[in-house]
Amino acid sequence: DGGITQSPKYLFRKEGQNVTLSCEQNLNHDAMYWYRQDPGQGLRLIYYSQIVNDFQKGDIAEGYSVSREKKESFPLTVTSAQKNPTAFYLCASRRDGKGKDQPQHFGDGTRLSIL
Amino acid sequence: AQTVTQSQPEMSVQEAETVTLSCTYDTSENNYYLFWYKQPPSRQMILVIRQEAYKQQNATENRFSVNFQKAAKSFSLKISDSQLGDTAMYFCAFMKPSGSRLTFGEGTQLTVNP
Numbered sequence: 571d572g573g574i575t576q577s578p579k580y581l582f583r584k585e586g587q588n589v590t591l592s593c594e595q596n597l598n599h600d601a602m603y604w605y606r607q608d609p610g611q612g613l614r615l616i617y618y619s620q621i622v623n624d625f626q627k628g629d630i631a632e633g634y635s636v637s638r639e640k641k642e643s644f645p646l647t648v649t650s651a652q653k654n655p656t657a658f659y660l661c662a663s664r665r666d667g668k669g670k671d672q673p674q675h676f677g678d679g680t681r682l683s684i685l
Numbered sequence: 686a687q688t689v690t691q692s693q694p695e696m697s698v699q700e701a702e703t704v705t706l707s708c709t710y711d712t713s714e715n716n717y718y719l720f721w722y723k724q725p726p727s728r729q730m731i732l733v734i735r736q737e738a739y740k741q742q743n744a745t746e747n748r749f750s751v752n753f754q755k756a757a758k759s760f761s762l763k764i765s766d767s768q769l770g771d772t773a774m775y776f777c778a779f780m781k782p783s784g785s786r787l788t789f790g791e792g793t794q795l796t797v798n799p
Contacts, residue, residue, distance in 0.1 A: 603787075612776060613776070613787075615786060628786075673720055674785075675732075676731075
């Protein structure tokens, strides 16, 4: 079955530590996205990538980094510079056909907590 | 920049009744796309329905339908015959055709009571 896989489901970070959240998709989608969701709030865009080896900052990119070396993979690193990383992180992908209403499809999320 | 506003943080409805969730947006674009996503307690984001701005006909998906008022920049979601499984956070989202970014509203927590 095609889909988006995020791992791990739960992740704990120590102070000063970098952690990486995995996102893999086998939908052959061009674009991939990372969102942060805080309790009772909507989704805020961290980074997105429309093609391999290229990505753009979203609205809250500070303290995060990404790479897009393969079409199917878009890992997110939460660096020690992100002082409040506790949140639910969602990865999404989309077939990037311009002018078409292709929706974003989401993974099941990773919950990151500070130890 | 586009903004999306959901003015109802929480709503409740009795099972089998109808409920309408509100969404307004602000844009200078003439063509765009609008979506409603559902996030149940499992936290998975599920696409409920989509609407293209240049289509006058309101989108319908089974028990879910929208009332799209382009001039008023309003995009409400109507859920008919509400079921317990409809209990979830509902997000309205906007997308320009020239880019692939989604702008989300803050969400409306819907509770369906037995």
